[in-house]
Amino acid sequence: MKKFTPIEILILLSVVICIFYSEYLFVYQKDYMKAVFIGLWPPTMLGLLNFINSKTK
Secondary structure: OOOOOHHHHHHHHHHHHHHHHHHHHHHHHOOHHHHHHHHOHHHHHHHHHHHHHHHHO
């Protein structure tokens, strides 16, 4: 099993924070447009993580 590097942990933590913040905006603040906008960031960050991992192997 491969250990996570600090940059991978940072990206994964950012993804989780973005998802929870987007849900908070959508459910509690009723700011649907901002929630969708922020909700689109995690797939982009995970794509960046895949790109970083493909370049280091």
